[in-house]
Amino acid sequence: MDKNPLISRLNKTVPGAVLEVRRFGRSPISSIWVETQSIQRLGEALKSDPECKFDWLENLSVVEFEGVFVITYFLRSTVTQHTVVLRLSAVLASPTSEVVIPSVWKIWPMAVPMEKDAQEMFGVVFKAPQGSTTVEDSDAKIKILPEGWDGFPLRKNYVFPKEFINIPHSRPVVNRAIPKKTIQ
């Protein structure tokens, strides 16, 4: 039996979704490692939970650790002022491939710009639940990178471009050594 009543409620509604509960750093906020494919059901359970009501996705961050992407959801409630952190990980199959994660934008609509940022910068594709429109079809037409950009810039193995739209990404090396003056 868990000490945290929220975890025991989650284990009842979405069995097998919660893998591990830790503290978030040194703060009293609990960080829940969850199973990747059950994030949508878990999000709905957390949003509709009568005592917590996590209706606000505060932030969504992506970190790459040696071929593993860790995606962190910072949740907060505007009703009860509770805070919780959800974490899930996904393994990168090959250095250039994309990682597919279930999207939560149907649960928290503010996830759309954050998921699009993660998609452009890390190549983490957030797949919408079946029967709904994808993230691309939603209203936010945000593009951070210019058109025709190649690669995902915030990945560890990203190589800087040599040139883009005929602008070289380098400067010619100029020898600015001061000529030595001989003391007479």
Place this chain on the structure above:
Amino acid sequence: MAGAFYLSTIGQIMKWARSRSLWYISTGTACCADEVLDTMGCRYDLERFGCLPQVDPRQADLLIVCGMVSYKAAPHLKNLYENMLAPKYVLAVGACANCGGPFSPEFSYSVVAGADQIIPVDVFVPGCPPRPEAIMNGLIALQEKICGQESSHF
């Protein structure tokens, strides 16, 4: 004979008039724009050099590039420069507009290594950010360059 007269006397007057009425358009691409705003303000008063802020590139003689230029902004900056009527001059303010600065090509993937990779730059003002005195100094150097004088402001 008329051409010689033009080149000698009227040309000098034209150069003097151009250098003393540098109406400028400022691209606030980064934080150096704050220093340019300070230079425009009441304490430093850029307008006493004959500089008037413009919003239309067709009525401007001088393009002030304030700060770093990203690859996404580069085509728009070039478009702005091409819409200006000749004679036109460019003043690059700050380390990022000069060479990339802290966002040099070794450290950043998205910043152009200097505004001179896109458009021809007449005067570079170093600093991160440069003080308003340095921007005024660069402007006086540009005025002397237009007049064809040897600059004494370095």
